[in-house]
Amino acid sequence: MTITSPPAPPTHTHARTADPLLRVDDLRVRYQAESGAVSALAGVSLQVCRGEVVALVGESGSGKSTLAQSVIGLLGANAEITGGTIAFDGKVIDTRSARALQRLRGARIGFVPQDPGLSLNPVQRVGEQVAEALVVHRLADRKSARGRAVELLAEAGLDRPELREVQYPHELSGGQRQRVLIAAALACAPDLVIADEPTSALDATVARRVLDQLASQIAAKGTAVLLITHDLAVAAERADRIIVLNGGEIVESGPTATVLADPRHPYTKRLLAASPSLAPVGAYRTPKPRDGATPLLAVREVRKRFRAQAGGSVTAVAGVDFELRRGETLSLVGESGSGKSTTARIALRLTDPDSGRVAFDGQELTRLRGARLRVLRKRFQVVYQNPYASLDPRWRVGAIIEEPLRAYGVGDRAARQARIAELLEQVALPADFAQRRPAELSGGQRQRVAIARALALHPDLLVLDEPVSALDASVQAQILELLDRLQSELALSYLFISHDLAVVRRISDHVAVMRHGRIVESGPTAQIFDNPQHEYTRELLSAIPRPAVAKGLP
Structure with a gap:
């Protein structure tokens, strides 16, 4: 086992006090489903002390979020605590009234939920939502709370916080919305912050700033953090202790260095082996030589500005120029709000540029209209970030995959059914999944369905917008292997959008x-990672978590 010695991270330096701030003893939670009772937590015990960061890791369905919701009293109506106790600052809280828990939430226990798209009020300005906790807990009046909200947004890493404060959630990128949630959670300087995947939507530089902000809270006030994450590199760099949860049970726990350097449980070993951030660095993909052939996709000097609801305009794309060849993967990386997704939408003609040109296989998309554009659109498809939101929950999987075939009048019903079976096989799903609904699938299975739907019309190009950022490390590895295989078999080109540089390096x-x-800056992957020329590229690379045990993992 090789142990490296990187610069000391901001955490891992806080001595625990004798009495834990949060104590969970033998907690048992079950859900009532149509098929009967389902156990989510089966006797979980843990503690978090003041000034300590404890990382709770595990795959989707392991019980991580159920544990967090149990602590703050936000379990769903179909959930029930059937055993155990939860104590905060020495007092049992799982038996308290809803009003008593409301007084704790925000003031003494901050919570950063996972999905900013569902957690923010779409008809309320973001500054009002950040200031709400200050007003509710009588820490500020409405006028002073608004000024403090601007400060909190800046501390959470948002640019132009005065503008962001008066914007609505839909005017912000996914990463920017996540920073709003973090600002709201820290507004009252709570004693404990429960952060449920707080950086999964953030690029490396902003994630580092946000986690540094949490670290400064710990240093200044002795704040404790229960960090729920599937990014083991973040856990390795930031946590004092790691707790591994699987099937509602703790299978391994201990000091971070011990768990990562010498994992004992097979499940922990599997998680570590699947993590792209902790896996030993392998060879780069060797790009095919670029000849003089017409590129499949050519974006030339495209520009796009959007009018802001608060007044003025925002430049989203300011003269972007690139080419994508057949069978290649080109990744767009950068911070949230850098213009990656807008550029992809322009490339797909889902958004018209203010100026510039987009050509697909030699045909200029920006000038096509009507039937000619519709015919060409069969050849490029998109796979979105969130597999939970991109599939119609009312439809069965077979109907979801069949939708583009029906829309373009491809084949009769028998031919379409045969194509559905073929596509399910291509994405390694059983044929009987055609009769299931999205709610019956895991996140990774849903993303496979989304990929199958995107492949239905035999496209040449897939635009993959953060296709694995919402997935666990082990599922990420499966989807990336699937994309590699499909690209090899079908000669696909990928425009890959991601903030996860470990994934970008891999694909x-x-x-x-x-x-x-x-x-x-642009170039072959090896050149960008090993010899970056631009200061911003070097900043992005330096922000990648570099835990002390990143090398030599089993």
Whole structure:
């Protein structure tokens, strides 16, 4: 086992006090489902002390979020605590009234939920939502709370916080919305912060700033953090202790260095082996030589500005220029709000640029209209970030995959059913999944369905917008292997959008780094990672978590 010695991270330095701030003893939770009772937690015991960061890791369905919701009294109506106790600052809280728990939430226990798209009020300005906890807990009046909200947004890493404060959630990117939630959770300087995947939607530089902000709270006030994450590199760098949860039970726990350097449980070993951030660095993909053939996708000097609801305009894309060849993967990387997704929408003609040109296989998309554009659109498809939101929950999987075939009038019913079976096989799902609904599938299975739907019309290009960021490390590895295989078998081109540089390194032939709507550096993956030329690229790479036990893991 090789142990490296990187610069000391901001945490891992806080001595625990004798009495834990949070204590969970033999907690048992079950859900009532249509098929009967389902156990979510089966006797979980843990403690978090003041000034300590405890990382709770495990795959989707392991019980991590159920534990967090139990602590703050936000379990769903179909959930029931059937045993055990939860104590905060020496007092049992799982038997308290809803009003008593409301006084704790926000004031003494901050919570950062996982999905900013569902957690923010779409008709309320973000500054009002950040200031709400200050007003509710009588720490500020409405006027002073608004000023403090601007400060909190800046501390959470949002640019132009005065503008963001008066914007609505839909005017922000996913990463920007996540930072709003973090600002709201820290508003009252709570004693404990429960952070449920707080950086899964953030790029490396912003994630580092956000986690540094949490670390400064710990240093200044002795704040405790229960960090729920599937990013084991973040857990390795930031946590004092790691608790591994599987099937509602704790299978391993201990000091971070011990768990990562010498894992004992097979499940822990499997998680570590699947993590792209902790896996030993392998060879880069060797890009195919670029000849003089027409690129499959060519984006030339595209520009796009959006009008802000608060007044003025925001430049999203400011002269982007790149090419994507057949069978290649080009990754767009950069901070949230850098223009990656807007660039992809322009490339797909889902958004029209203010100026510039987009050509697909030699045909200029920006000038096509009507039937000619519709025919060409069969050849490029998109796979979105959130597999839970991109599939219609009312439809069965077979109907979801069949939808583009029906929309384009491809084949009769028998031919479409045969194509559905073929696509399910291509994405390694059983044929009987055609009769299931999305609610019956895991996140990874849903993303496989989304990929199958995108492949239905035999496209040449897939635009993959953060396709694995919402997935656990082991499921990420499966989806990336699937994308590799499909690209090899079908000669697909990928425009891959991601903030996860470990994933980008794993899958890309070429990388383009975006900042403030511009590409500041591009080239083969090895060149970008090993010899970055632009200061911003070097900043992105330096922000990748570098835990002391990152090498030599089993």
